[in-house]
Structures are given as C-alpha cells and as structure tokens.
Amino acid sequence: MENVIEKKVMRKLFFRLTPLLMFLYIIAYVDRVNVGFAALTMNKDIGIDAYTYGLGAGIFFLGYFIFEVPSNLILAKVGARKWIARIMFTWGLAASAMALVQGSTSFLALRFILGVAEAGFFPGVILYLTFWFPARYRARIISRFMLAIPLALAVGAPVSTWIMQLDGTLGLTGWQWLFLLEGLPAVFMPIAILTMLPDNPSKAPWLSEDEKKWIERELATDREAVTVKKTESSALKAFASPMLWAFCFIYLANVGTNYGISMFLPQIIKQQGFSTMQTGFIMSIPYIAGCIGMLAIGYSSDLFKERKWHLIGSLMITAVGLGVAGWLGSTVGAIAAICFGAIGIMGCKGPFWPLPSAYLSGAGAAAGIALINSVGNLGGFFGPYMIGLLKRETGTFESGLYFLGVIAFAGALLTLIAVKVAKKDIKPAV
Numbered sequence: 001m002e003n004v005i006e007k008k009v010m011r012k013l014f015f016r017l018t019p020l021l022m023f024l025y026i027i028a029y030v031d032r033v034n035v036g037f038a039a040l041t042m043n044k045d046i047g048i049d050a051y052t053y054g055l056g057a058g059i060f061f062l063g064y065f066i067f068e069v070p071s072n073l074i075l076a077k078v079g080a081r082k083w084i085a086r087i088m089f090t091w092g093l094a095a096s097a098m099a100l101v102q103g104s105t106s107f108l109a110l111r112f113i114l115g116v117a118e119a120g121f122f123p124g125v126i127l128y129l130t131f132w133f134p135a136r137y138r139a140r141i142i143s144r145f146m147l148a149i150p151l152a153l154a155v156g157a158p159v160s161t162w163i164m165q166l167d168g169t170l171g172l173t174g175w176q177w178l179f180l181l182e183g184l185p186a187v188f189m190p191i192a193i194l195t196m197l198p199d200n201p202s203k204a205p206w207l208s209e210d211e212k213k214w215i216e217r218e219l220a221t222d223r224e225a226v227t228v229k230k231t232e233s234s235a236l237k238a239f240a241s242p243m244l245w246a247f248c249f250i251y252l253a254n255v256g257t258n259y260g261i262s263m264f265l266p267q268i269i270k271q272q273g274f275s276t277m278q279t280g281f282i283m284s285i286p287y288i289a290g291c292i293g294m295l296a297i298g299y300s301s302d303l304f305k306e307r308k309w310h311l312i313g314s315l316m317i318t319a320v321g322l323g324v325a326g327w328l329g330s331t332v333g334a335i336a337a338i339c340f341g342a343i344g345i346m347g348c349k350g351p352f353w354p355l356p357s358a359y360l361s362g363a364g365a366a367a368g369i370a371l372i373n374s375v376g377n378l379g380g381f382f383g384p385y386m387i388g389l390l391k392r393e394t395g396t397f398e399s400g401l402y403f404l405g406v407i408a409f410a411g412a413l414l415t416l417i418a419v420k421v422a423k424k425d426i427k428p429a430v
Contacts, residue, residue, distance in 0.1 A: 009211045013132050016206060018144055020196055021125055024088065025148035027185050028121055030156040031095040032060060032114070034182050036263045037160040038098075038175035040276055042420050045173060047048055048104050050267075054388020056104075056111045057263040058381035063115030065381075069367055071120025072127065076105040079199040080128040085190035091117035092186025098179040099172070126353060131200045134218040135354065136302065141166060143298025144352035150287035150294065150346050153262060156182075157287075161280030200355050244368050246418035250311070252378030253411025254348045257404045260383030261286075261338065261345070272330055282335065286342035293317075293343030299348025303413030308419045310351035315412035317344030319405045326401030334401075344408070379407075 035042075035057055043053050094110065094117040101107045125145065133141050148375040163181055164174030172180075198204040201215045265286070269279045293314075301310040319339020328334040356368055387400035 005211065005214050009207070009215055010133075012206060012211070013215075014141070015142075016131075016204075017132060017197070018141065020192065021128075022143055022148045022151070024084070024189060024193070025122070025125065026152040026156075026346065027088075027144065027189065028091065028118060029149055029152035030160070030182055031091065031186060032118065033153065033259075033262050034156065034160050034178055035098070035111070035268045037157070037164065037280070038178050039173075040161075040266055040270060041164065041167070041173065042101075042175040042187060044354050045175070046101060046107060048107060049392065051388045051392040052104050052107075054263070054384045054386075054391070056107045057384040057388075058259070059108055060111045060118075061114035061259075061377045061380035063112045063117075064119045064377050065374045066279040067116050067119035068377070069370040072123045072370030073367060075120060075124045076129065080124055080131070081193055081197045082195070083197050084124055084128075084252070085193040086183075087118060087121045087124070088186045089190050091121070092183050092189075093117070094183075096180050096183030098183070099176040103409075119374075120370070123370040126369055131219070132215070135222045138354045140298050140302045140350065142353045143294050144351040146346070147291055147294055149258075149349075150290035150342070153286040153287040154291065157266075157283035158277070158280040161276050164276060180331070200334065213342065226426075237368070239371065241368075242421075243418060244356070244371065245375075246414060247352075247372045248375035250315075250411050250415050250418070251352065251372055252379040252382070253315065253407045253414070254318075254345065254352070254379070255376050255384035256379030257322060257341070257408050258345050258383070259380040260387050260400065260404045261322070261341070261386040262390075264387050264400070265398065268330075269335065271397075272332070285335070286339045287346075289339040290346035291341040293347040294349060295413070297347035301354075307351045307355055308415060311348060311355075312412045312415050314344045314347040314351065315408050315415065317341065317347065318408035319344075319412065321405075322401050322408065323405035326398045326405065329396070329398050341405075383407075 039053055043049070048056070071083070071087070083149060092102050094114040098110050098114065101110055126142070129138065129141060129145065135409075160178055160182070163178045166172070166177040167174030169177065201207055201212050201219075204212070208214070265283055269282050270276070274282060297310055297314055301307060304310075318341050321337050321339075321344060325334040325337035325341065328337055356372055383404060386403055387397065390399040390403060391397055393399075
C-alpha cells in the first residue's frame with residue numbers, strides 16, 4: 001500500500017510541478033544567454049569589441065551575486081509562488097529593455113540590471129523542490145528540471161537566429177527584435193505561477209489528505225536525518241562551514257565553463273564560415289548531447305545513491321572535451337569535442353545539487369543554497385570575461401577553451417579533496 005501511494009504521489013508531483021518550472025527556467029535561461037546570438041550583429045552595430053562583450057555578458061552575474069542571498073531569504077518568508085512571480089515580471093521588463101542599448105555604457109548597465117532582476121529565481125526553485133520531493137528523488141528531479149538549460153539552447157538557438165531575420169522590420173534591427181520578443185513571456189508568466197504553483201503540499205488541492213500526510217511524513221524523516229547528521233541549520237553557522245565554500249567553488253567551476261561556452265559558441269561556430277541560421281542549428285547539437293548526459297548521469301547518481309564520483313566524472317568529461325576543442329582549433333572536430341564537453345557540463349547538475357541538503361537544513365539551507373548559487377554564478381562573469389580577454393590578447397578562442405578545461409579539472413580535484421576531508425562519501429537520505 002505504501003509503495004502504491006508513493007508512486008501515485010511522485011507521479012502527481014512530477015506532472016503538476018516540473019513542466020511549469022522547466023518552462024519558467026527555459027524562459028529565464030533564454031533571456032540571459034540570447035545576448036550570445038545578438039552579438040553576431042549587435043557588437044558591430046553598437047561598437048563594442050570581444051573584450052567589452054565578454055565583460056557585459058558576464059556582468060549580469062555580478063548583479064545576480066549581490067542580490068541572490070537576500071532574495072532567497074525573502075522567498076522563504078513570503079512564499080515561493082509570490083516571490084518567483086515577482087522575479088519573472090521584473091526580469092521580463094529588463095530583458096525586453098535590452099533592445100534599447102546604444103553603446104558600451106548602456107549595454108553594461110542593462111546587463112547588470114537584468115542580473116539584479118533575476119536574482120533568486122534558480123535557488124528559489126531548488127529550495128521550492130525540497131518542499132515537495134523526498135531527498136532520495138532530488139537528483140533525478142533536479143536533473144529533469146535543469147533539462148531546461150540544454151533545451152533552452154537546443155530550441156532557443158534556431159528560434160533566436162530566426163527572429164534575427166526580422167532585421168529592418170518596423171525600423172528595428174534583428175537583435176532588437178530578439179530582445180523584445182524573448183523578454184515578453186516572462187512578463188506574462190506570473191499569472192500562471194500564481195494560479196498553478198501551491199506554496200507547499202498542504203495547499204495543493206490535487207493531493208488527497210492521505211497523500212499529503214505521506215509526503216509530509218517523508219519530508220519530516222529527511223529533516224530528522226539532516227539533524228542527526230548535525231548539519232548546520234542557521235545561516236551564520238552555515239556560512240562558516242568549509243564544506244559550503246567548497247560547494248561554492250565547485251559550482252563556480254561548472255558555471256564558468258557553462259557560460260563561457262554558451263556566450264561565445266555562436267561566434268566560435270560563425271567564424272568557421274556558417275550563416276547566422278546555420279549557426280543557430282549547429283549550436284543546438286552540443287545541448288542535445290547535454291540533455292542526454294544530464295538525464296543519464298542524474299539517473300545513475302540516484303540509482304547507485306552516489307554523488308562524489310558522478311560529479312568528479314562529469315567535471316573530467318568537461319575538462320577533456322573543452323581541452324580537446326582548444327587543441328583542434330577552428331575545425332568541425334572542435335565542435336564535436338564541445339559536444340562531449342557539454343555532456344559533462346550538464347551532467348554535473350544532478351549529482352551536485354543534492355549535496356548541500358546533506359549538510360544544511362532550515363534557514364541554513366535557504367541561505368546556503370542561495371550562497372552556493374550566487375558565488376558559483378560568479379563563474380558566469382569569470383568565464384565569459386576571460387574568454388573575451390584571451391580572445392583580445394591572442395586573437396583566437398583556443399586559449400579560452402584551454403582555460404575553461406583547466407577550471408573544470410580544478411573543480412574535479414576540489415570535489416575529491418573536499419569529500420576526503422569530510423571523511424565520508426555524501427549519499428542521499430534513504
């Protein structure tokens with residue numbers, strides 16, 4: 001009987017929550033990385049070079065970093081539904097306003113504002129999922145939710161380059177249409193959030209009383225397991241935890257490689273002689289590979305109840321793929337190597353995000369998850385900035401690819417050291 005209820009509840013939770021959350025994150029991710037496609041013509045139109053573009057692509061994450069923790073703490077107080085709706089509305093306005101950029105100053109300013117507007121969305125969703133799913137399900141649920149990342153690029157790439165074909169319509173450039181049209185969905189999605197996302201299982205009208213009791217009992221068991229492990233439950237104590245900061249820098253390595261590639265891949269592909277539309281379709285290939293890697297690695301991590309080696313393996317795949325891409329240079333083979341690296345980049349997400357909840361609970365979890373995401377997302381500044389800088393200094397993208405491979409390797413090494421120092425493997429609660 002217990003097994004029947006479990007399957008029924010998990011099925012309901014998955015189909016009621018995950019599709020909408022994935023769609024929200026697809027919108028968010030498209031709005032933060034569509035600047036990579038806009039750059040194909042925007043950079044010349046507004047007079048910025050690769051270095052300034054890399055700085056602007058990354059400065060989004062400085063605004064994101066500054067406001068991430070306060071945003072997630074507010075979410076814990078006012079409820080996920082209302083706060084995520086607020087975040088979406090303001091970032092939609094900021095994303096559409098990117099069509100107004102005229103030069104380097106306005107470009108940098110609006111990218112920073114977009115980061116401020118979106119701060120708190122991702123860690124808010126991760127925290128929200130912990131209100132619904134038992135710990136033993138979280139790697140696969142997070143992996144499925146984070147399919148939004150490769151899907152956003154696999155689908156968004158050809159859509160974005162198609163929108164740019166509107167160049168000249170109503171006196172607007174293609175990149176202006178891109179920002180305007182792709183920013184609007186976020187403005188209107190709060191309506192769906194407020195009507196379709198309950199704050200917690202007790203407020204879900206589509207769960208029976210028996211189902212509510214079952215999920216609350218499972219979540220309570222997880223909380224007790226965290227307490228038994230003597231994990232940090234206060235925000236201040238959590239911030240003093242060496243493991244928390246290790247998680248921050250491991251995630252920074254993953255995010256740096258992710259955004260370093262996604263912000264510059266359109267230009268890397270375009271320089272090989274492909275048209276804008278061809279670039280959009282080719283750009284989708286690595287992220288289709290990333291979808292497969294994310295699902296397979298997340299499923300395997302839950303199946304074997306193992307996180308450390310799945311995370312280390314994913315980071316090593318990233319390092320090898322990007323290192324080989326740098327060695328192959330401006331060739332089709334480099335794109336194939338990037339596809340291999342994308343399996344690791346996306347595969348990291350599933351085994352990584354259950355780790356903080358093994359060490360943190362209560363306010364410590366809310367603040368800790370937000371801190372990990374905010375510090376980690378500085379990699380979103382660091383990665384694109386360094387590729388832009390190295391492109392300016394060397395004239396090629398190869399040195400940037402080598403750099404990304406090195407930080408992925410450093411992340412794998414830090415994971416091994418951190419877990420060894422903790423003197424235990426980190427496993428999901430069972």
